[in-house]
Amino acid sequence: MGAEAGSSELPKATRRIDPAEISARHRYHLMTSLVVPRPIGWLSTWSGDGVANLAPFSYFSAICVSPMLVGVSIGNRNDGYKDTLVNLRARGAFCVNVVTEALMLPMNESSASVEWGVDEFELAGLARAESDRVDAPFVAACPAVLECTVRMEVDLGDIPNTLVIGEVIGVRLSEELTFEDDTLLVRPESLRPVGRLGGAAYGVIREVERVLRPDLR
Numbered sequence: 017m018g019a020e021a022g023s024s025e026l027p028k029a030t031r032r033i034d035p036a037e038i039s040a041r042h043r044y045h046l047m048t049s050l051v052v053p054r055p056i057g058w059l060s061t062w063s064g065d066g067v068a069n070l071a072p073f074s075y076f077s078a079i080c081v082s083p084m085l086v087g088v089s090i091g092n093r094n095d096g097y098k099d100t101l102v103n104l105r106a107r108g109a110f111c112v113n114v115v116t117e118a119l120m121l122p123m124n125e126s127s128a129s130v131e132w133g134v135d136e137f138e139l140a141g142l143a144r145a146e147s148d149r150v151d152a153p154f155v156a157a158c159p160a161v162l163e164c165t166v167r168m169e170v171d172l173g174d175i176p177n178t179l180v181i182g183e184v185i186g187v188r189l190s191e192e193l194t195f196e197d198d199t200l201l202v203r204p205e206s207l208r209p210v211g212r213l214g215g216a217a218y219g220v221i222r223e224v225e226r227v228l229r230p231d232l233r
């Protein structure tokens with residue numbers, strides 16, 4: 017009999033892994049296939065000289081509600097900082113475009129490692145719009161956009177990695193989105209968000225289950 021919910025029985029075969037004894041590549045495989053599904057922060061920025069940039073980051077999450085804060089962890093390229101980090105530092109702002117099923121393929125196109133100065137909106141065939149609240153562009157077709165200013169940076173890791181914390185100072189929502197009764201809870205059936213799993217795998221929402229917390233029943 018396997019371990020059931022509530023049982024104290026351990027699974028029969030357990031493979032134990034010490035992160036200090038495996039390669040960085042294998043640590044990456046474990047992290048990205050076990051911390052799942054991850055929201056994708058699809059960040060749009062301007063460079064200092066006005067070129068638009070768009071790139072996805074799944075080391076991304078909501079981290080505080082008052083103020084509304086998000087965190088995104090940006091790794092280095094072999095030859096230096098990723099364009100998104102350079103731009104965030106130059107402009108102090110970014111937009112987070114929520115990745116929906118309809119935008120999944122262009123999101124992936126925008127992750128290509130291209131030369132400095134290449135506009136990934138053009139590369140991915142996406143129309144661009146400009147925020148009037150923060151100094152950043154956003155994906156015009158995206159139904160939900162968080163307009164953010166940079167609050168702080170934290171250095172992480174041996175392989176240089178930077179956690180950027182941003183404050184959401186504006187939210188743009190398409191009129192097509194619907195909400196749970198009398199709230200600002202966006203219905204996932206109307207948003208159709210995509211989560212990242214390990215490697216090339218993504219999770220799309222085919223069915224939503226609602227489970228009320230014990231003290232709300």
Ligand SMILES: Cc1cc2nc3c(=O)[nH]c(=O)nc-3n(C[C@H](O)[C@H](O)[C@H](O)COP(=O)(O)O)c2cc1C
Nearest residue numbers: 071072073074075089090091098099100127128129
């Ligand atoms: C779904 C997805 C998630 C990604 N998540 C991250 C991430 O969390 N951190 C990171 O540094 N790179 C991540 N990448 C890779 C970057 O998108 C990629 O390096 C991109 O070229 C960076 O663009 P930039 O140089 O214009 O900033 C991800 C790629 C994909 C497709």
